[in-house]
Amino acid sequence: MLDENNEVVEAPFDLVVAAVEGEVVTEEPVYPEVVHPDATVTPAEEHTWELSGGVTLGIVRFTIDGKALIVGEGGPMDHAMIGEFTQGVPVAITLSSDVSPAHPFHVHGQFFQIIARDGRPVFEPGLRDTVHVRGTETATILAYFENPGMWMVHCHIAEHGERGMMADLMVHEAEAASHDHP
Numbered sequence: 763m764l765d766e767n768n769e770v771v772e773a774p775f776d777l778v779v780a781a782v783e784g785e786v787v788t789e790e791p792v793y794p795e796v797v798h799p800d801a802t803v804t805p806a807e808e809h810t811w812e813l814s815g816g817v818t819l820g821i822v823r824f825t826i827d828g829k830a831l832i833v834g835e836g837g838p839m840d841h842a843m844i845g846e847f848t849q850g851v852p853v854a855i856t857l858s859s860d861v862s863p864a865h866p867f868h869v870h871g872q873f874f875q876i877i878a879r880d881g882r883p884v885f886e887p888g889l890r891d892t893v894h895v896r897g898t899e900t901a902t903i904l905a906y907f908e909n910p911g912m913w914m915v916h917c918h919i920a921e922h923g924e925r926g927m928m929a930d931l932m933v934h935e936a937e938a939a940s941h942d943h944p
Contacts, residue, residue: 806852806904809845813859813867813895813917813927823926824917830926841914844929847907849936855903862897865927866918872933874905892918910935 765771815824823830826844847853854877857867873889879901895901916928 806854807847808854808856810856810858811844813857813861813865815861815922815925815927822921824922825926826929841928841930844915844931846932846934848934849908849910850906851936853905853907855905856900857893857895857903858900859895859897863919864894864896865922866892866894867901867915868892868918869905869913869915869931871909871911871913872905872907874903876901877904878902907933909933 812827813825814828815822817823829842855874856878857865859865869891873891874893875888876884876886876890876893878884880899881902890903893901893903910933912930912932914928914930916923
């Protein structure tokens, strides 16, 4: 510990008690095989969400499609609806950012694959719930919206979400296939 003169003094208690012996050996983990949905599905419903922000009347606002999507000021706040989707129908959403900094954009309750950046196909394997949209780029995700209900979407930078880059989407349950036989 250092005192007010930056001189080392003994701490009144032990800060750490540790013992290290020998070399730690670990085995390579065995990962389960995961089969991802087909990322080349066509046709998928296509949507574009434009992520932006700026200063309006001296207040910093972040927007989706030109709107700060939190409704209500100074009291209870609701999110505006950004879209309605049907369970299991493939949807390609292009998130377009025209401002820096980046936006780690998060979709609650759903998973997706990142299939393109700046219009070019990419290989970013794995199912995600957040996509890092760098400043002034586009990122296209492919989702199947498997979980019905109302779900929030937002930028994971708290200030961006609180200042408007937050909304809800609705996933309607798919109609059950008819099992009537002649």
